[in-house]
Amino acid sequence: MDANQNNDPTKKTYHKRATGKALETVEKHSQDHELKLFGSCFCPFVQRVWISLEMKGLDYQYIEVDPYKKPQQLLEVNPRGLVPALRHGDWGCYESTVLMEYLEDLQMGEALLPSVPKLRAHSRLWSDHVNRHIVPGFYRYLQAQDEKSQIEHGEELKEQISKLVDAADKSGPFFLGSKMTFVDVQMAPWVVRLRKVLHPYRGWPDPDPTSRWAAWVDAIEQDHAVRATTSTDALYIDSYERYFVRV
Structure with a gap:
């Protein structure tokens, strides 16, 4: 969840596991990899980055996290504990649009920004x-x-x-x-x-x-x-x- 999405964990519980086609994709990308996407299945900001990875056909690891419990591996990338967050080797970053642009700058897979x-x-x-x-x-x-x-x-x-x-x-x-x-x-x-x-x-x-x-x-x-x-x-x-x- 990017910073402008307001959530109240005191209300009805939220899903902590993807379903349907998204779950199949999670299972395909469960193995350890240097490129890691930390996400939550219900978050639209995560889905932006996830779609980019899938369109580009990149190898990556998807890690489902509980954003309200903020696991240490997420906090090491984003001290605020918000998703999406991306770790690439020993470097990490966050904010969905920034991450999409980073994936473009890698010049790997299909380009989503035109060359003109x-x-x-x-x-x-x-x-x-x-x-x-x-x-x-x-x-x-x-x-x-x-x-x-x-x-x-x-x-x-x-x-x-x-x-x-x-x-x-x-x-x-x-x-x-x-x-x-x-x-x-x-x-x-x-x-x-x-x-x-x-x-x-x-x-x-x-x-x-x-x-x-x-x-x-x-x-x-x-x-x-x-x-x-x-x-x-x-x-x-x-x-x-x-x-x-x-x-």
Whole structure:
């Protein structure tokens, strides 16, 4: 969990083990390796880095940690005890976007940032939009308890998503065109949670099937790396229930 995700461990328990396809991926990457991802199965910030590793086809070790008990091996990488955290040999770092950029800088596996400088800047600009506006908007809407606030924050979230869609390649289905790249990975965990969390808890609507947004959502949800790092619906329903009441 990056720093802007607020969690209350005193409420309903949370999952400590991935399920479904994500569990299969955990088991494939359980052996010791110099590149280690410390994560929690319900955390969208972890999923960003995890998707990047899977897309790049890198060898790594996935270590599920309880973020509220903060194991020593995690604290050695991030003294705040937050996930995601990455250890590469004797070096470690944290914060999901920083870790994604580090993986790019390794120049190993498939590049998620384009080689053209203008497109790289474009990708970074809209990745910043995701982090500054869409992610906080998601949590404001998620945690709003009264109907007025839910309507207000729901409209704000739709507006920020619309801005991102307007900036995307017109044909798609991904942000820059036919391939999933950096911005798509930044956005993917929240696309997953729109359907698995906001839909059942807040009535978030399915996209218009003829829209550019629908094509993007479908492409993200069907991507092999996204599917490989996504647990079953029940995990997300249970994990987020402690934050708010069902409408």
